[in-house]
Amino acid sequence: MDRRTLLALLPAVALAPALLSLAPPTEEAFAQGVDPNAILNDPEAPISGNPKGDLTIVAFLDYNCPFCKKAEPDLTRLVKADGRIRLVHKDWPILGDASVYGAQLALAAKYQGRYDAVHRALMAIPGRKIPKERMLEAVAASGVDMARLEEDRKAHEGEIAALLQRNLDQADALGLQGTPVFLIGQLKVAAALDYDGFRQAVAQARARGRS
Secondary structure (H helix, E strand, O other): OOHHHHHHOOOOOOOOOOOOOOOOOOEEOOOOOOOHHHHHOOOOOOEEEOOOOOEEEEEEEOOOOHHHHHHHHHHHHHHHHHOOEEEEEEEOOOOOHHHHHHHHHHHHHHHHOOHHHHHHHHHOOOOOOOOHHHHHHHHHHOOOOHHHHHHHHHHOHHHHHHHHHHHHHHHHHHOOOOOOEEEEOOEEEOOOOOHHHHHHHHHHHHHHHHO
16 A cells, blocks of 8 residues: 555545534535445445445544544444445545554455454554554454454455445545544535434434435
8 A cells, every 4th residue: 555645635635523513514415426326335345234225324533533432423323223325334444554554444344244343343442543453452352263353354465455445435525524524415514513413413314315
């Protein structure tokens, strides 16, 4: 992976504001010239929730982003409670080498069907600037096959690097300025929502889809 390319990013990438809003600010998710299909249906991007759901949420996240971690439990709760949401994970490691390493671990776990477990383990580490060693400890405690994880990380290094670069390119095309960002149907929310905020944004997106 060309980490200089991955970490150069946008001129002023920063953490999105920690806004846990009941009335989330939204805008159109896909500007002119952006290919929604490439973002919504990348065959290598991990998917959770209901793969055949009537609404897709795309989550651009970083494992060193504290606001992503604040939003994660409520997003997980909503996806489970709703039952009709397809959740697409976009690992977007913009906060340093350790973030890249965490994303590599999570994506490598996909090859043993354990992306969700590693994702949850990394999101559960409190704070920011988490070192690689702490990430590895959390992943090991999640119950994944660590020997296979390392084998897959090396064997699929090219595919993982290509996916991370696509995520970066898509974030750039969307004009994203920091994490977290959620594409909820046709809406873009650059905020760390709470449960009610997610629920209202989902209702708004579904209503717009029916109009």
